[in-house]
Amino acid sequence: MIRAFLGLALPEAVRSALALQQALLPLPRRVAPETLHLTLVFLGEQPDAALEAAHDAFATLRVAAFPLSLQGLGLFGGARPRAAWAGVAPSGPLIGLQATAERAAHLAGIRLEHRRFVPHVTLGRFPPPDFAATARLERAVAEGFAFSAGPWMVQDMVLWRSHLGPRGARHDELARYPFAPGPRPGQVGAEMGPD
Structure with missing residues (x-):
């Protein structure tokens, strides 16, 4: 069985900006900067044939x-946060890509957990901290509300194998799927004529 997911790799400049945010947040445990990514479809544990x-x-x-940007910071877990994340600026092409990739996985026979797609990059995962640590974390996230990184052109998606370990996950690239060239930033819709 192979634990795998489909996602988007991040350019070095974006990972550097995220690593800086990680350093500014009082995170109990950080995701390693080299493993930062945006998950499109989590496939879970799959036999070789299903993954093929x-x-x-x-x-x-x-x-x-298509172009993509990161925007804002947040926490998952409500009053007992368990993860910190960087958000993604609204993107129709990203939402369309995720839905298409999820449908492709279903048609390939992969049974997926049904979860609403909330595009984000996880910065840290941790057991819920105590009240004082939670308050510090919430304050730091609120102060980072204006965080942004990008835009960059998303030119491919990656199928990764995920190895869980005591110090977090390690990801190995299994396959990369290049996209067709898209419009350069600033040219989106330039080919459209008047109504």
Whole structure:
């Protein structure tokens, strides 16, 4: 069985900006900067044959490159936070890509947990901290509300194998799926004429 997910790799400049945010937040435990990514579809533990079928399905998808930016910080877990994240600026192409990739996984026979797609990059995962530590973390996240990084052109998606360990997850790239060239930033919709 292989624990795997489909996601987007981040450019070095974006990972550096995220690593700086990690240093500014009082996180009990940080995600290693080299493993920062945006998950599109978490496949879970899959046998080789199912993963091969998903790979074949992902390889048939035709996607155009698109610009993407990160925006804002937040916490998952409510009053007992268990993860800190950087948000993603609204992106129709990203939402469309995720839905298409999820559908491809289903058609390949992968049974997925049903969860609403909330695009984000996880900065830290941890057991819920005590009240004082939670208050410090919430204050730091609120102070970082104006965080942004990008835009950059998303030019491919990656199928990763995930190895869980005591110091966090390690990811190995299994396959990369390049996108067709898209419009350069500033040219989105430039080819459209008047109504």
